[in-house]
Amino acid sequence: MNRNDHEQSRNDRVLEEAAGIPDADRTPVTVIGLGAMGSTLAGAFLDSGHPTTVWNRTPGKADALVARGAALAATVDEAVKASSLVVICVLDYSVVQEILQPASSGLAGRVLVNLTNGTPVRARELAEWAGRHGADYLDGGIMAVPSLIARPEAVLLYSGTEDAFNRHHSTLSRLGKAVYLGSDPGLAPLHDLALLSGMYGMFGGFLHAAALVGSEGVKATEFTSTLLIPWLQAMMTTLPEMARQIDTGDYTSKEASLEMQASNDTIGEVSRAQGISTELFAPLYDLMKRRVAEGHGSDDFPSVIELIRKRH
Ligand SMILES: NC(=O)c1ccc[n+]([C@@H]2O[C@H](COP(=O)([O-])OP(=O)(O)OC[C@H]3O[C@@H](n4cnc5c(N)ncnc54)[C@H](OP(=O)(O)O)[C@@H]3O)[C@@H](O)[C@H]2O)c1
Missing domain, CATH: 1.10.1040.10 (N-(1-d-carboxylethyl)-l-norvaline Dehydrogenase; domain 2)
Structure with missing residues (x-):
C-alpha cells in the first residue's frame, strides 16, 4: 500500500465511522455518466467494495474503472437493471431524460438518485416521471469538487423519498456526508x-x-x-x-x-x-x-x- 492508498483508507474509515456504516453494507450500485464527477463517484463506490456497474455515452471513459473492477454495461437498460440503486450524474437534466427515457421500463422497484446539477422545477418533474415508472426518486446536490469526494469534507444534499434515503443512507455516505432535506425533491437543488x-x-x-x-x-x-x-x-x-x-x-x-x-x-x-x-x-x-x-x-x-x- 502506498502513501495515497493509506490516506484513502484513512479517509474511508473516517467517513464510515462518521456515517456509522456497517462493514457488511455492499449494496450493488449503477453509475450512469462518467465525466469528471461521475467517474469519481463510481470510483468511490468501488473503493468501498460496492459491486459497481457503469455506463457512459463515450464507453472509453469506463476503461480505468473497469480495470479497478467495475462492470461496463453495454446499454443504459442493462445498467439500470444491474442494481437496485441507480445513480446518474451527467451534464444537465435534459441529458438525464434523454439517457433514461429508452430504459424507463427497467426503473420499476429501483431507487433513482440524480446527482446532476439543476433547478427545483426540473427535479420535481423528474421525480414525477420516475414515480410514473415505479421508481423512488432522490435528487442530490454535490457540495464538493471531484477531489473531495469520499473525503470527510464532502457534503451531498438529498431530497425526495425519505424511505429510499434511509434505506441507502450508508451507501450514499460513501461519497461524503449525506444530508436529507425533505420529501420535496426540489429542496436539494434549492439549497x-x-x-x-x-x-x-x-x-x-x-x-x-x-x-x-x-x-x-x-x-x-x-x-x-x-x-x-x-x-x-x-x-x-x-x-x-x-x-x-x-x-x-x-x-x-x-x-x-x-x-x-x-x-x-x-x-x-x-x-x-x-x-x-x-x-x-x-x-x-x-x-x-x-x-x-x-x-x-x-x-x-x-x-x-x-x-x-x-x-x-
Ligand atoms: N465537476 C465538478 O466539480 C462538479 C461539482 C458539483 C456538481 N457537479 C455536477 O455534476 C454533473 C456532471 O459534471 P461533470 O464535471 O462530471 O461534467 P463533465 O465532466 O462535463 O461530464 C459530463 C457527462 O455528461 C455526459 N453527457 C453530456 N452530454 C450528453 C449527451 N447529450 N448524451 C449523453 N451523455 C452526455 C458526458 O458523456 P461523454 O463522456 O460521452 O461526453 C459525461 O458523462 C453536472 O451537473 C455538474 O454541475 C460537478
Missing part, C-alpha cells in the same frame, strides 16, 4: 443553488478586493493569506446574528447602521480612481442606497433583503 449563491457572492468580493490592491501592484497571494482570509473569517462570525434578523424581521441597528454604511460610495470612488470597474460592487451599493431612501437607514445591513425577497 445547492443557495449555497452556490453564497459562494459566488464571496468570490465576487474576493475578485474586487484583489483588483483594488492589484491596482497598486500588490500581489493577490500575500494579500489573500495575510489580510483577506482572516478578515472574512472574522466577518463570518456576524452571519448568525444577521440570519436571526432576517428570520425575525427585526433589523434594528446595534452598531453599524445602513445609513452610515451607505453614506458615501467610497468603494465606488476608489475603484474608479484606481481604474477598477465597479460592476461587481455597484448593484449591492445601489440596493443599500435604495433601502435608506425608503426610510430604513437606521436598520442593519440585512434589511436590504426586503428589496429582493419573495413576499408571502
Whole structure:
C-alpha cells in the first residue's frame, strides 16, 4: 500500500465511522455518466467494495474503472437493471431524460438518485416521471469538487423519498456526508443553488478586493493569506446574528447602521480612481442606497433583503 492508498483508507474509515456504516453494507450500485464527477463517484463506490456497474455515452471513459473492477454495461437498460440503486450524474437534466427515457421500463422497484446539477422545477418533474415508472426518486446536490469526494469534507444534499434515503443512507455516505432535506425533491437543488449563491457572492468580493490592491501592484497571494482570509473569517462570525434578523424581521441597528454604511460610495470612488470597474460592487451599493431612501437607514445591513425577497 502506498502513501495515497493509506490516506484513502484513512479517509474511508473516517467517513464510515462518521456515517456509522456497517462493514457488511455492499449494496450493488449503477453509475450512469462518467465525466469528471461521475467517474469519481463510481470510483468511490468501488473503493468501498460496492459491486459497481457503469455506463457512459463515450464507453472509453469506463476503461480505468473497469480495470479497478467495475462492470461496463453495454446499454443504459442493462445498467439500470444491474442494481437496485441507480445513480446518474451527467451534464444537465435534459441529458438525464434523454439517457433514461429508452430504459424507463427497467426503473420499476429501483431507487433513482440524480446527482446532476439543476433547478427545483426540473427535479420535481423528474421525480414525477420516475414515480410514473415505479421508481423512488432522490435528487442530490454535490457540495464538493471531484477531489473531495469520499473525503470527510464532502457534503451531498438529498431530497425526495425519505424511505429510499434511509434505506441507502450508508451507501450514499460513501461519497461524503449525506444530508436529507425533505420529501420535496426540489429542496436539494434549492439549497445547492443557495449555497452556490453564497459562494459566488464571496468570490465576487474576493475578485474586487484583489483588483483594488492589484491596482497598486500588490500581489493577490500575500494579500489573500495575510489580510483577506482572516478578515472574512472574522466577518463570518456576524452571519448568525444577521440570519436571526432576517428570520425575525427585526433589523434594528446595534452598531453599524445602513445609513452610515451607505453614506458615501467610497468603494465606488476608489475603484474608479484606481481604474477598477465597479460592476461587481455597484448593484449591492445601489440596493443599500435604495433601502435608506425608503426610510430604513437606521436598520442593519440585512434589511436590504426586503428589496429582493419573495413576499408571502
Ligand atoms: N465537476 C465538478 O466539480 C462538479 C461539482 C458539483 C456538481 N457537479 C455536477 O455534476 C454533473 C456532471 O459534471 P461533470 O464535471 O462530471 O461534467 P463533465 O465532466 O462535463 O461530464 C459530463 C457527462 O455528461 C455526459 N453527457 C453530456 N452530454 C450528453 C449527451 N447529450 N448524451 C449523453 N451523455 C452526455 C458526458 O458523456 P461523454 O463522456 O460521452 O461526453 C459525461 O458523462 C453536472 O451537473 C455538474 O454541475 C460537478
